[in-house]
Amino acid sequence: MPRIRVEPLNIEFEAPPGETVMDAANAAGYWWPVGCNRNGECTNCAMEVLSGVGRLSQMGRFERANLVRQRGQASVQDPRLRLACQARVEGDVVVYKLGVRRDSF
Numbered sequence: 569m570p571r572i573r574v575e576p577l578n579i580e581f582e583a584p585p586g587e588t589v590m591d592a593a594n595a596a597g598y599w600w601p602v603g604c605n606r607n608g609e610c611t612n613c614a615m616e617v618l619s620g621v622g623r624l625s626q627m628g629r630f631e632r633a634n635l636v637r638q639r640g641q642a643s644v645q646d647p648r649l650r651l652a653c654q655a656r657v658e659g660d661v662v663v664y665k666l667g668v669r670r671d672s673f
Contacts, residue, residue, distance in 0.1 A: 573662045574598075575618060577669075583657040589615065589624075590652040593668065601667040606653045611638040613652040615665040621647050623659030630654070 572592055573580045583592030590600045590613055603610035608631050617624065627644070631654040635643045643649055652665065 570623070570657045571660045572657065573660075574668050575662060575664045576666070579668070585658060586656050588653055589650075589655050589657060589661070589663065592657060593652070594671070597671050599669050599671040600652055600665070602653065608634045608651050608654045611635060611651060613665075614639075615650055615652050615655075615663040617648045617650055617655075618662040618664050620659060620661035621650075623657070623661050624650060625656035625658060628654065 569582045570585060571580055572583050572589060574593070579598065581592060581596030581598070583589070590602065590606060593600045601612050603612040611634055614635070627650065631651050632644050635649065635651070
């Protein structure tokens, strides 16, 4: 099963293929910062992919449009910027995201 490592926290968890990074984090007991209904509208869940950018699903039209709307056209020029609520795991990845923490509930 693919593994996701989140830096700078150095936490790691498994993700079934096809699951979003955020859903995998939540299933493993971690809270991922988000400001919408996990549907890509706010872009607060944006992460930098440090390793394995090709092991995530390709960016879809909705993810691309919301990144451009919220962060400008330049945001979609770098394939390392992805939304954790939209990017689906296809293999091991390492991402950078501040604010991820152990869920207290």
